[in-house]
Amino acid sequence: MGERRRALNRAGLRGGRWAPHKPDMTDEAHMRAAIALARTHLGKTGANPSVGCVIVAGGDVVGQGVTQVGGRPHAEEQALVQAGEAARGATAYVTLEPCGQRSAGTASCSERLVAAGIARVVIACTDASTYASGRGTERLRSAGLTVELGVLQTEAAGLYVGYEPPKA
Numbered sequence: 001m002g003e004r005r006r007a008l009n010r011a012g013l014r015g016g017r018w019a020p021h022k023p024d025m026t027d028e029a030h031m032r033a034a035i036a037l038a039r040t041h042l043g044k045t046g047a048n049p050s051v052g053c054v055i056v057a058g059g060d061v062v063g064q065g066v067t068q069v070g071g072r073p074h075a076e077e078q079a080l081v082q083a084g085e086a087a088r089g090a091t092a093y094v095t096l097e098p099c100g101q102r103s104a105g106t107a108s109c110s111e112r113l114v115a116a117g118i119a120r121v122v123i124a125c126t127d128a129s130t131y132a133s134g135r136g137t138e139r140l141r142s143a144g145l146t147v148e149l150g151v152l153q154t155e156a157a158g159l160y161v162g163y164e165p166p167k168a
């Protein structure tokens with residue numbers, strides 16, 4: 001038993017050394033939940049892509065949203081309303097890059113994420129739309145948020161196969 005535990009410890013140490021190169025399983029689990037949300041409105045959101053958003057604080061899900069039928073409100077808007085003050089310092093998981101600018105001229109999701117005090121944003125796919133295309137992540141990063149791109153990108157990409165990003 002004692003010998004076995006030592007062996008496990010040694011294995012644990014080896015695992016620890018490689019940990020930075022391994023995908024974070026917690027991030028993947030939350031992103032998988034966001035993808036599942038997005039899937040529920042696939043094909044029902046008009047010209048807008050169906051996006052899923054999950055907000056996690058201290059390991060607990062404090063907010064979640066999916067692009068509503070017809071295309072708005074956006075997933076992040078709803079998840080942030082649900083999270084309220086719990087969004088401060090939390091991590092947001094989004095299946096598609098949050099918009100950096102809204103065609104309607106209202107606050108973009110990136111602005112809303114910043115204003116709510118979100119600390120970290122984990123994104124599966126980038127958005128080639130002229131309303132996002134790097135603007136969303138750029139805004140988040142310049143506001144000091146940690147942004148991670150490409151978590152479960154392959155799985156989420158299936159949601160956006162038929163999505164044609166608008167060109168301004």
Ligand SMILES: [Zn+2]
Pocket residue numbers: 074075076098099108109110
């Ligand atoms: Zn948005």
